[in-house]
Amino acid sequence: MITAIIVAAGYSFRMKQFKPLLSLGERTVLERAVESFLKSGIRDIRVVVGHRADELYPILERLGVQTIVNPNFAEGMFSSVTAGIKSLSPGTQGFFLLPVDNPIVKKDTIKKLQNAFFATEFGIIYPTYQGTRGHPPLISCRYLSNVMAWEGPGGMRALLDHYEQDALEIEVEDPGILLDMDTPEDYQQMQKYCGYKRIPSENECNALLKNSNTSVQVINHCQQVALLSVVISSYLVGRGCPLNIDLIQASALLHDLAKGVPDHAQVGADMLNKYPEVAQIVAEHTDICLNSTNQSITEKEIVYLADKLVKDGHIISLQARFSGPLEQYRNNCKVFNKIMLRLSNAQLIQSKIEQIIEMPLQNIWMG
Known part of the structure; x- marks a missing residue:
């Protein structure tokens, strides 16, 4: 079984507005992120919340996904990653990890990553667009103990860098994997990408x-x-x-x-x-x-x-x-x-x- 973990617990300091509730067309960023997995057939979706969690509960309940509360969200994103990982069911084989500010991923991308995960022995599958890695990576649950024991700087990215020999890159026709929302300018670019037809x-x-x-x-x-x-x-x-x-x-x-x-x-x-x-x-x-x-x-x-x-x-x-x-x-x-x-x-x-x-x-x- 494959699970999707969406991290939506941070303060959104650089954006200056709460990213999960910003609009992308007729839906919020959080809804877009969840729909990326739902459309690809992923049913076990877990959203880690912290800052302004009360405002996200109604959306998550309506979407029918599991809410994971990270009381330590102020410690940074890695604390939310570990909170999500702790919640995984025993039968989970791997998990997608997606920050909420990377919400635009095509269903074909998700399916390609899953196919590669089950067809190979690699434990970390990255999507790439024109040679550049993006989100979300698909990570084998054999790394759960490594994640929980990690105390080094750099968070999840630094940890995964230690296991580069076990990583596989899958090229996809999906520029959305590279689009994030760290700044207002990033948000404008994502709006243009999502809503140009409207x-x-x-x-x-x-x-x-x-x-x-x-x-x-x-x-x-x-x-x-x-x-x-x-x-x-x-x-x-x-x-x-x-x-x-x-x-x-x-x-x-x-x-x-x-x-x-x-x-x-x-x-x-x-x-x-x-x-x-x-x-x-x-x-x-x-x-x-x-x-x-x-x-x-x-x-x-x-x-x-x-x-x-x-x-x-x-x-x-x-x-x-x-x-x-x-x-x-x-x-x-x-x-x-x-x-x-x-x-x-x-x-x-x-x-x-x-x-x-x-x-x-x-x-x-x-x-």
Whole structure:
């Protein structure tokens, strides 16, 4: 029997957000990692948790996998590896070892590693892509006592290096084995790898605008909003925010796709059902739903704010953008309050961004 051990107990210090719960398309990183094994026929899957474990329990219960709690997760990843290994059933012949931040592995890769494991005498099977080793290795249970007794530096990798003569490399057509999520830039690359089919390219966005008979004036506005959104996002990524800039650019280019019709934000979103992540942002670019407890910045917030900062091809202040409508509808309480809410949300988002980049937002385009 082969078991999969997924390690998801760490702090995610370099990422600055909790990696297991970050999204990859419509699923979380943790769900993607588990599905990599489920799709390949592995049924004994064990996920080692520690930091923020309570937030992972509902997901793991729904997925039907075994949860292993590592109370010593603060000691580092190797403590989570040993916690997972201690849980293995007596009949286990080998185990895959996958950090949760390497969640994109094809089922054919898993099957190739298993076939090599049972067809040879090698005890450590590594997948390689274009000659470079990746995750997950498949390790024979004859090494369990060696792992439990290991006290040297370097963790699991250093231990396995001692048994290189027992290692076999299997070349696979799977670049995902090399993709991890140590940094926000890594996360962006993984999002692009996973979700490129759900995010239209710039050329595709322009074709969608043209086919929808969008006016030149609206297209110019969308292009200006997209440019500003990308500039703001670049500053935020430089400060460690794990943002998908391709998603932001596409959503900004398409946010006014249905401009001119009633409820154009939702109509535009409905037209983009082929691209669900873009559609969600387009749906909220006029009236956004903010999570008051979430201090991180999201793609939809950037597009929302940029749209409010652009008027007639120029970047203006929020006060300048909203002063006219507020004056116009000052005697219409319902409309006035709706405009005030839009202004308030924009100000809140701008304040969050300025705290992250540690300077006034206007310095970006005035500097």
